[in-house]
């Protein structure tokens with residue numbers, strides 16, 4: 033006979049967490065190696081094997097452990113390795129290769145394990161040290177990215193040791209679905225996928241629709257914005273956080289099954305998610321009667337296939353159904369009629385990754401970050417002409433100046449900041465003179481851009497804004513699904529005009545026409561893609577009309 | 592029909608009882624063969640009981656799917672925003688001139704296929720290109736011939 037106590041213990045998350053914690057505590061030294069797409073491509077796999085080998089050769093496998101983690105945020109400096117030794121300050125090493133890693137082991141880790149007190153980094157290693165006192169690290173506020181970079185995303189026990197699945201337990205055992213919805217509503221969390229709709233309200237709407245036979249929760253991991261990788265890093269670095277968020281959402285709205293829709297361009301994210309789902313199944317966190325309650329739930333993964341428009345929720349639903357990813361008019365909203373006509377709630381990866389933290393620490397704690405109307409933190413992919421290009425997380429309301437000049441370390445090569453672009457192909461620019469603008473949904477909208485999903489592109493004074501606008505429009509025209517005329521035809525015409533202007537053949541009336549078509553597209557397009565496609569053009573026209581007129585045949589050249 | 596040799600049938604068999612599986616099945620076929628050919632599409636349609644026209648509707652809508660065999664090494668040059676700003680157009684030009692083909696084409700010897708993609712999520716390493724799943728960051732045009740040679744050598748060793 034199976035011993036029930038024994039079984040319960042084996043699947044008890046507290047028990048698993050405690051065992052793991054005890055195991056971790058045995059080690060004096062923890063070597064965290066970034067094992068995300070970025071650092072893997074710079075060779076982190078080999079370094080991990082090398083470190084393990086050196087530890088073994090020196091019979092130190094009992095004293096030191098190697099943790100292959102998710103993204104540490106500074107892919108440009110990769111491969112990154114952080115060495116944590118009890119009683120000593122953490123040291124982060126950058127741009128490593130096999131030789132340097134060997135030297136780190138011989139000249140830093142091995143002696144440090146034998147010595148008491150602080151350990152000085154040898155001179156020859158100094159060029160490879162990345163100071164953890166940099167504003168890039170100290171100015172961030174990690175809520176969603178807390179685990180990424182410090183746990184092994186492929187080890188469910190480690191996630192539990194860091195409080196994983198406690199929020200799910202709290203929800204299932206001590207809260208009603210309505211209470212969960214209320215808590216999320218109270219937190220002020222808004223969708224991180226671009227729209228910024230209140231997550232609690234969306235859940236409330238979804239919960240109200242009766243579950244006849246099925247109801248779905250869908251995680252949007254399409255991350256279409258080219259130049260952004262927040263969702264990839266979250267899925268790669270902390271997949272269980274997204275799964276846990278989805279399970280809590282399912283409980284709150286009464287969903288019977290969940291779907292992850294992930295870009296096919298993210299194979300590692302898909303692999304980590306798959307492994308995490310399997311680990312959940314093995315630990316009875318997915319399936320029937322989860323944690324001994326009446327809650328039963330299962331999830332599955334579906335892949336995208338390289339169509340930006342599939343990030344739009346109705347197109348995404350068509351894509352899962354195995355059809356072309358074309359959007360349809362809303363209403364009906366997916367919460368009423370979604371996947372296979374069943375009520376469905378679509379949430380972004382980062383949105384779901386916030387949920388467990390809110391339930392554990394409380395709505396008030398969450399709402400203590402951010403501004404009046406934009407609560408919590410936001411993950412941004414800071415790229416372009418900036419010293420420290422990387423993945424960052426800051427409280428909503430942090431200014432552009434703090435993000436670019438402090439955290440990002442400013443514009444390199446003695447150039448000056450010209451603008452920051454947010455919202456990708458649906459967004460616009462924030463010129464340098466608005467540097468003190470706090471980043472939140474309302475302010476960004478006021479200036480003619482949007483929060484979007486979190487891409488922040490730093491542009492220096494050598495950049496051509498007309499070319500940038502054309503780049504984005506090129507993208508949206510390419511990605512238009514062609515279903516409605518304003519987007520299909522309007523986009524092409526705008527692009528032709530822009531091209532003409534860019535080649536120095538445009539006239540004043542072309543600028544007028546450009547604005548007119550943009551206006552029509554915004555008003556008459558069926559989905560968000562067409563409605564927002566003119567934004568990069570309109571926004572650059574608003575602040576840099578000079579650059580357009582300077583290119584016109586009949587334009588005045590200003591000095 | 593001989594089921595063992597029929598990739599379309601096997602894949603269809605595996606997926607037909609699952610919901611929302613057409614795109615997954617197509618991914619699987621492309622994963623094995625590098626593209627989804629006419630015969631495989633036919634077999635899949637038959638096994639999954641989906642009209643062939645529907646299969647092609649999907650195949651042609653999504654950029655990811657290829658209808659004809661690409662070269663042995665698929666080179667994807669990222670044209671996402673971060674890579675655009677860091678000058679990946681020059682890297683793309685170099686690939687084109689070194690290989691003598693345009694994007695979307697394969698070399699006559701069947702070794703290389705050149706394509707552009709919109710962001711592979713390694714923007715921190717921009718400019719980026721990917722060859723058969725291997726990511727190359729901080730690209731320069733000068734690296735292009737080096738990478739091509741690396742792959743040519745690898746294929747020679749295989750042969």
Ligand SMILES: Cc1cc2nc3c(=O)[nH]c(=O)nc-3n(C[C@H](O)[C@H](O)[C@H](O)COP(=O)(O)O)c2cc1C
Nearest residue numbers: 223224225252255256343344345379380383560561
């Ligand atoms: C053209 C287009 C592309 C979109 N791409 C994404 C995307 O890549 N990821 C995402 O989460 N939401 C995307 N959205 C927004 C989704 O339609 C949807 O609002 C979102 O997934 C809802 O989740 P949230 O409320 O958690 O933000 C896109 C919308 C449009 C119109």
Ligand code: SF4
Nearest residue numbers: 514515516519559562
């Ligand atoms: S706006 Fe563009 S992408 Fe959206 S439905 Fe119309 S044609 Fe398709």
Ligand code: FES
Nearest residue numbers: 669671674713714
């Ligand atoms: S823009 Fe090239 S990897 Fe993202």
